[in-house]
Amino acid sequence: MCTRILWNTSNHAVLAGRTMDWPESTEPVLTVLPRGLERDGGTLAGATVVDDNPLLWTSRFGSLVTTVYGAGTADGLNEAGLAAHMLYLDSTDPGPRDPGRPGLQIALWIQYLLDSAATVPEALDLLDTCQPVPVEMHGFRATVHVALEDASGDSAIIEYIAGERRVHHDRSYTIMTNEPSYDEQLRLLREQVRTVQGLGHDRPSSEVPLPGNVNAVDRFQRAAYFSALLPEPADDRQAVAGILAVTRNASVPFGAPYREGRFHTYNTEYRTVCDLTNRRYFFELSTSPNLLWAELDRFDLSPGAPAMTLHPDDIDLAGSVSARFTPSPAPF
Template sequence: MCTRILWNTGDHAVLTGRTMDWPESTEPVLTVLPRGQERDGGTLAGATVVGDNPLRWTSRFASLVTTVYGAGTADGLNEAGLGAHMLYLDSTDPGPRDPGTPGLQIALWIQYLLDGAATVREALFLLDACQLVPVEMHGFRATVHVALEDASGDSAIIEYIAGERRVHHDRSYTIMTNEPPYDEQLHLLREQVRRVKELGHDGPGSEVPLPGNVNAVDRFQRAAYFGALLPEPADDRQAVAAILAVTRNASVPFGAPYREGRFRTYNTEYRTVCDLTNKRYCFELSTSPNLLWAELDRFDLSPGAPAMTLDPDDIDLAGNVSSRFTPSPAPF
């Protein structure tokens, strides 16, 4: 149920690839949001979900994002080069509501950060100004954790477990999936490395045993292995192709069983690449053979400009689709 991979390519761009793994369509829409927009963090699809002291703010930065169910932001980047990604985490628990702190419905969590922060450090500072409020979308409780990165290559993983905020902040935190919480994932990765060395494998190779299933632990370890092996790219095109190769390796095929529950399969719905250096956003729908992308500097991002949207579920879309966006009311 989602994988995120950060890659600092060296002489080229800082890139992040992610998969969106979900049992049904999240109704993704590519959306450009200009600066200066007023937001209400207490509403969800027009309904009030934080009745007491909702967080309200005005966007400082423009952003290019993928929305989820038209009610929040799942993924994207802003004009300053901050990227943000929301991934599922069953054990998320922000704790009991404190009405003395402005409440932010959790589906707008990363939009709030993209609106107000230029860097990972600035985004972490913004967390103190609000309290997350869990919500339900399409019958699913939105229990999530967040990965952040910026154009300098800085990175952070943010989780709320048993009412406690846990932040892993370091450019070395490049991989993220789902359960278990991040500190346990790091422990499991170290154990896997130890077992591989015990088998006599001191370096990478085709004989190194890698976990190959679709659960979060296997995807985490596979993405960490292949992400660490990426060669220096010759240009931006090769860099995007390389990070996409790893995200495809960590993707979930159609029909692959995950676990018991409302749905037993969580196949990859789409993949994205955030180019934080060039402010370029790539999108690949799993049911379409085409890669498409948009560039933030192609849009009017000034206060008062309209929001711009594009439905990516169009087999005729391919390449740079910046000119295909159309004005639309802001989704939130």
């Protein structure tokens, strides 16, 4: 059900990797969106889902994102160097609908932040301007939490639990998976560190016992361990390879032991890396052997420019694909 890993301690670049773990194709499309687009946060795939007081806005920044089911944004970055990632959290509950606050269908939550903010603090200031409204897509209720980071390395995790918004804002919050809530994940990580130290392992080594399964807690702790050991890269290639190595380690293989019941576990559909320093976006489909990337600076993001899209499920795509995008109607 997804993992996000932020690498903000390198002197070379600020990078964020994520996995998308889901039981079916989310129909991902790489999409470039220009500035000046008029948005209606009350619509989902052309249907009205927020009848009373939907959030309306105009995009301030252009962005490069991966869409989900053509109805929202799961992941991406904008031209100012802000990135956002939407991950599943079963316990998400924004509370009863308050018609006095503009409503934003939750699949457009991170697109609103990418459209409107340049930094993590700016994005957090926007939280009071709207109320996320859960929706259902393809039979799945979109109960999600959000990770943000910017080109300075700042980071934030946003959750709604029992109607209460919880914001964890600090550069140290570099890992996120799914259930349980972030407070509990941090507590479990501290407990794991104490356990390892109690076994006499004060330094990282190949003898340190690590959780090795695919559930959200094990992935969180394993990603935290390996990301903390990343060596300083010599160049862009090493930097992206480093964050991808940890992201792949936190991926869920096909045939992994799925967990039934409340907190499901699904295989990894794709992986992405946001290079916030150089505004590059990398994409790796699990069913393809090729890594793709696009450079946001190579696109026309001016108001009135067309949206550009690329379907990544093409075995002939590899390497730099910025020139392979084609004009397309904006998906939302």
